C-alpha cells in the first residue's frame with residue numbers, strides 16, 4: 127500500500143509568479159534561479175514550465191547545469207559559483223553555459239585554458255557580503271583582462287549579491303548599491319544585483335538582469351514575514367493523509383519521550399509524514415497543520431515517518447483525511463518560523479521519498 131504523501135507542484139503558479147517578478151521590474155530581464163533542484167520543486171520540470179517565458183536559468187554548480195542539458199533543456203544557463211577546473215570550463219564553453227568568475231583563480235583559469243568557443247562571463251564583485259566576489263578595486267583590471275581574452279564573450283555582466291535585502295530597513299543594501307555603482311561607473315558592462323527581496327523592496331537594485339529565486343516558488347522572502355504574500359501563489363503543496371486516529375485521556379503523553387501531555391481528554395491523528403520526508407524534526411508542539419480545512423496543532427516529537435496532531439477541535443477527523451503540511455492555505459514561511467528556520471530550507475529539504483506530482487504541465 128503506498129502512502130498518499132506527495133508534493134503537488136502547480137506549474138501555472140510558477141508561471142504566474144515569474145510574470146509577477148518580471149512585472150515588478152519591467153526594464154530588466156529576469157534569469158529564473160532553479161538551483162538546488164529548483165528549490166526542491168524539480169529543476170527539469172520547472173525549466174520546461176518556464177521555457178516560453180524565461181530567457182535564461184541560473185543554477186549554483188556545473189553538475190546542475192549538465193543535468194539540465196542532459197534532460198534536453200537548451201535555454202541559456204548561468205552557473206553562479208562558476209567552474210573549478212579546465213574540464214568544467216571546456217564543458218561550459220561547449221554547452222553554451224555562462225559562468226560566474228568570482229575569484230582570481232577562476233580568472234587565471236579562463237585566461238590559460240584552451241576553449242572550443244568563447245564563454246559568456248558574469249564577473250562577481252564583493253560589495254559587502256564577503257562570501258564570494260572580487261574586491262571592488264580589482265574589477266577594472268579583471269574587465270581589461272577579460273576583454274583581452276579570446277575565451278571571453280564580449281558581453282560581460284558584472285554582478286553582486288545582496289546580504290540583507292530581506293531586511294528592507296537595513297542600511298547595508300544601500301551601502302552595497304553605492305559600492306557597486308561606483309565600481310561599474312564608466313565600464314560599459316551589463317549589470318545584475320537583485321534577488322527576490324531586491325526585486326520586491328529595492329527598485330534601485332533592478333538592473334539589466336535580475337535573479338529571482340524564492341519568490342518564483344510563491345513565497346515572500348522577507349525575514350519574519352510569515353504571511354502568504356497575496357500576489358504570489360504557492361507552488362508546492364506538501365500533503366499527506368491521516369493514517370490513525372485515537373482518543374487519549376488527560377495526562378496521557380504522545381510520541382517519543384512523551385514530549386506533549388494532554389491537559390484534558392484529546393483526539394490524536396497520526397499523519398504519514400516525518401523528518402525522512404523533509405518535515406522539520408525541530409517543529410515544536412503547536413506548529414500549525416491543516417486538516418480538513420482546519421488548523422490543528424502538531425503535538426509530540428516529529429518521527430521519521432509520522433507526526434501526531436491534536437485534532438480534538440476538528441470535527442470528525444478519520445483515517446484517509448487529507449492533510450496539508452505547507453502550501454495552499456498554509457504558508458511554508460509559517461512552518462519555518464515555528465521550526466526556527468527559513469522556508470528556503472524546508473522547500474529544499476523535501477526528500478526523494480516524496481513523489482512530486484505536477485499540475486498544469
Ligand SMILES: Cc1ncc(COP(=O)(O)O)c(C=O)c1O
Pocket residue numbers: 159206287320321322323337338339340341347
Ligand atoms: C547569487 C544568487 N543570486 C540569486 C539568488 C536568488 O535568491 P532568492 O532565492 O532569495 O531570490 C541566490 C539564492 O540564494 C543566489 O545565491
